[in-house]
Amino acid sequence: MKIVFFGTPFFAATNLEFLYENNIEIVSIVSAPDKEKGRGKKIIPADVKLKGLELGIDVLSPESLKDEVFLEKLKSYNADLFVVVAFRMLPKEIWSMPKMGTINLHTSLLPNYRGAAPINRVLINGEDKTGITTFNIDEKIDCGKILLQEEIKLTQNTTAAELHNILMNKGSILLLKTINGIQEKDLSPVLQDDSLSTMEAPKLTKELTKIDWNKPATEIHNLIRGLSPVLSENKLLKDISICPSAWFLFHTSEGKDVRTKFLLSKYSSKTTNKSGSLDTDNKSYLKINLSDGSIYIEKLQIAGKNAVTISQFLLGNKVDNKWTIS
Numbered sequence: 001m002k003i004v005f006f007g008t009p010f011f012a013a014t015n016l017e018f019l020y021e022n023n024i025e026i027v028s029i030v031s032a033p034d035k036e037k038g039r040g041k042k043i044i045p046a047d048v049k050l051k052g053l054e055l056g057i058d059v060l061s062p063e064s065l066k067d068e069v070f071l072e073k074l075k076s077y078n079a080d081l082f083v084v085v086a087f088r089m090l091p092k093e094i095w096s097m098p099k100m101g102t103i104n105l106h107t108s109l110l111p112n113y114r115g116a117a118p119i120n121r122v123l124i125n126g127e128d129k130t131g132i133t134t135f136n137i138d139e140k141i142d143c144g145k146i147l148l149q150e151e152i153k154l155t156q157n158t159t160a161a162e163l164h165n166i167l168m169n170k171g172s173i174l175l176l177k178t179i180n181g182i183q184e185k186d187l188s189p190v191l192q193d194d195s196l197s198t199m200e201a202p203k204l205t206k207e208l209t210k211i212d213w214n215k216p217a218t219e220i221h222n223l224i225r226g227l228s229p230v231l232s233e234n235k236l237l238k239d240i241s242i243c244p245s246a247w248f249l250f251h252t253s254e255g256k257d258v259r260t261k262f263l264l265s266k267y268s269s270k271t272t273n274k275s276g277s278l279d280t281d282n283k284s285y286l287k288i289n290l291s292d293g294s295i296y297i298e299k300l301q302i303a304g305k306n307a308v309t310i311s312q313f314l315l316g317n318k319v320d321n322k323w324t325i326s
Contacts, residue, residue: 007084220295251326263298
């Protein structure tokens with residue numbers, strides 16, 4: 001069965017490599033055009049394009065999905081199935097092209113969390129489970145017939161970066177199962193029940209990332225981990241579109257306003273002082289007291305500097321009772 005793979009970021013590149021290593025016949029790849037990135041404005045190809053070139057697969061990077069030359073080239077592969085992961089919306093002329101249709105991998109348990117940011121939104125909303133879904137693409141976004149799903153349990157400390165990697169790896173396996181199921185004709189597509197779609201996953205906004213200290217401590221903790229790039233003690237996920245980080249302002253005793261990314265937090269239901277005040281031993285902990293609990297800063301990043309643990313931060317900064325936050 002001949003397949004064309006559509007995708008752009010590292011998540012999709014990992015799926016692509018897994019399918020290739022499991023002998024799926026990928027005749028071509030469609031990825032985003034090269035983009036300028038960083039201060040040096042270097043031209044950087046998408047991760048999927050780089051992986052495709054590494055694997056020796058033909059890669060198309062059209063500026064427009066309606067470009068006639070691109071469409072003719074796409075038709076020439078005579079693919080049986082299109083597979084889409086983290087790519088822009090396809091026009092019907094494309095997704096209806098292959099005889100076995102076009103499938104998509106979505107990082108939620110559809111019909112819930114349709115939209116652009118399901119990984120973040122399930123954590124921000126404090127859900128205790130999520131999952132992955134493969135489905136047939138049709139006219140409506142994330143509304144096609146469900147092929148396969150897998151549920152994943154969440155803890156109250158799961159970060160967006162951790163969930164990204166869990167779903168990326170489990171998604172690779174689910175895609176392979178789906179492709180094999182389509183080829184063997186043993187899948188039974190199920191219509192989505194729109195009445196069960198109670199939560200959406202709209203695109204993240206800049207306004208969302210600013211911490212509002214008037215909100216409950218649990219909500220703040222969920223926002224921080226829902227935007228957190230922390231994978232492990234010494235490793236961060238670099239995809240800022242998935243993990244932009246929550247932020248706030250430190251107001252120091254010297255009168256400086258310091259923009260600070262809150263990378264990792266710990267929640268406690270206990271609070272020891274007035275809401276908004278800071279407690280610290282200036283060695284190992286710094287916590288923010290709130291009306292219904294407290295938030296401990298585990299890892300942070302001052303604008304223009306590297307990410308550090310709270311112990312590392314306190315080595316170079318003495319936090320006294322004149323420090324405040326907003």
